[in-house]
Every structure is written in structure tokens, then in C-alpha cells.
Amino acid sequence: MPTTDACGQGVQIAALTDAPNMETLANNLAVGLVPRSVMRFASASARNATLSSPTAGMTAFLIAEKLLTVYDGTAWTVVAAGTSAWSTIPLASGFSHNGNSNGTAQYRIVNLFGELTVMLQGGIDISYSGSPAVISNGGIITSTALPSAARPGSLRTVPASCSAVTSDSLSLKLDAQPDGHLRIVGTTASTATERITPPWISLSGLLYSL
Template sequence: MKSGHATKRELAAGLRRQAVRSGEQAPSVRGSDWRLAVVTAVNADGTVTADGLTIRREETYQAPTVGDVIAISQSSSGNLLARGRMAGTTAPTGAWTNIPLASGFTSTHTVFGPAQYRIVTAYGSTRVELRGTVDATSSVTTQTSFSTALPTAARPSVQRTWVGRRNYSADTVGAIAMEISTAGVLSVFGSASPAQTDWFALDGCYYDL
């Protein structure tokens, strides 16, 4: 028969083992760590909710969506960071997406890549970056819409304008103005003189929302 002291020692050891196992599963006591979690809410203050916790997003975690599988980092002091979205079967909002071109426009300058946009965060604000080229089936001589409406998330609060590259020659300036309306429609300002616009590039162009 075990002595009373031996029984107490075994009980104490069992309680310690149980505490260690519980602590390994409890984010509040296990110290610095990282894990995966599913976003259940997106908050307006730059945080998301996952695992019942409010977690601060890093700036690189763009356009969070309920259902995102994210990586969470936890410091030993209990601070939580949402590192970003894990790759999934569908592209996130921040991925490059083909621009829906209007009739009369294509993106056949394959050496420069297709006309695309993506939504990003820069310096704490949301902006849309553009890339690729657009070809006109018929030369553009006036302001002409070259896209149908972009999704609501990519539409600016006011009309935005910028300058990009266009076809050029010795007597033609190789720059052209473009803009996007609050309805999300992109347009280009063609000119009949000194030369018509046959194609234009979007590389390096962007607009703020």
C-alpha cells in the first residue's frame, strides 16, 4: 500500500501534467506562438475576429473577408497580429484581375501582358494599381470608355485621372490621359492630331479610392 505522502506526490504530478496540457492548448498562457484561424468578422478599425479573438491586421493583409484562413502571431505579452491570408482556391481581392474591356478594345499586346487591376493598401490608404496594355480595334480620336464597370470595391469616391504611355513616333507625343468615373468605368482621351491612338499602356498607373 502506498503511503499518504506518495499518493500526494502522484496527485500533484498529475495535476502539473494536466496544467501543462491545458496550457499548451490555451492561447492566453502558452506564450509566443503562431497558428491558423478562420476569420468570422471584419471590423472597421483595422482588425478581424477569429477564434473569438480581435486581431490587428498587418498592412500587407489586403481586403479581408469572412472565411479567410489567416496566420495569427501572438507575442508573449498577448498581442495578436493577423499576418495575412493563406492561399486558397480562389484569388483574393488584392490579386491581379483582368479589366473587363468594352467593345472595341482588346489586350493583344501579349509581350506587355493583359490589362489588369488590383486593390492594395499604400501609406494607410486604399488604391487601385493598373498594369498591361489596351489595344483599340479602331483608332481612338476622342474621349472613349475602354472598360465596363469595375466592381464596387474598385470604384473611387471622386473621379480620378492620370497619364500613361501610348503609341508614338517622331512627331507624336507618347503620353495620353485616362480617367475613371465614380461608376467604375475607365476611359481614355484619344486625339485626331498629331496621330490617333492605337494602343496605350497602364504600367505604373494607379488611382486612390
């Protein structure tokens, strides 16, 4: 009768006393080795449809998402993300790129400690209108929403550094909204007791989880 491999992985190996059967031999090797290799699927949905009862340790690469995933016994978790190029954030009227010479405002999706995360970089110039001064577009800097892959499941608020010119604060809040828009929060009228109308905000080094 067949024995199992010496590494304790449960791969069946035909014994010399077994009746010759190439189909059984090939099937035993495929069934034993494929689930223990890095499997490849077109997408997460294709993986889930094929591996309806995964076992802990299974590893699968998702082509569409560019993610390497491992089943931990409870759920599929991301262990690595493929190359993710920077994408320029589309800005609404009243905002422009390269604030404080920080470069174009951009985002990309990365894998941080097994969790998909959006990384930001660049700077944004901010314009105000009226008297007292009011930030453009209600503080929403995006002209169109970021793609669904970059939208958090719930509101994510992170601090962002800003100019001290015409501002008594060195930071504002940046809200990453579930609808895919980014919004600057915390400006006040220039005539208020505390002036917070900075001409630029930096996105460099900001992260928010998905």
C-alpha cells in the same frame, strides 16, 4: 486587491490576498488581453457594431475585406492588405488586350502607405473609326463597371504612356470614374493640327487611390 501588469497595459492580475474567484480571474484576463490582441471580425460592419467605442491602438482583421486595421484614436485605418490577385479588365468593343505586347490589361487592390489603391498593368490596343478618326465607345474601355471595391470616391485622372505612331504625344489621360468605368481621354482626330490617335496605351505602373 488586484495589481496591474508590469508592461503598463492595464491588465488586472489577482493578488494572493484576494478571495479566490475563477470567474473574475478569467474575465479580468479576457477583458485586459483581447482588446490588445489582433481581433478578428467577419467584416468592417461587424467590427463597428461590436466595438462601438474603440480605443486607440485596437487592432482588428477584417475577413471579408482581407484588411488589417488599427484604430488611431479618431478612425480605423488600414495598415495592411491581404493577398489580392490580378483581375482582368473587361474591355468594350474597339479595345483589345496586350497592346504593344504589354500583356493582358488587369487591376488589383493593394495597400499603399495605409491607403487602399488600385494598381493597373498590361496594355490595350485602340481602334478608331470614321474620317476624321474617332476613338471607340467615347474612350470608355470597360464593357462592364469594375466592382464597387475598385471604384474611387471621386474622379481620378492619371497619365498613361502611349504609342508615338500616328500621335504627336507620348501620353494620354486615363480617367477612373466613380461609376467603375475607365476612360481614355485626350485623343484627337487624325486630321487635326496635332495628331493624337495612338494605336495602343500602356496601363503598367498606373495607380489611383480609392
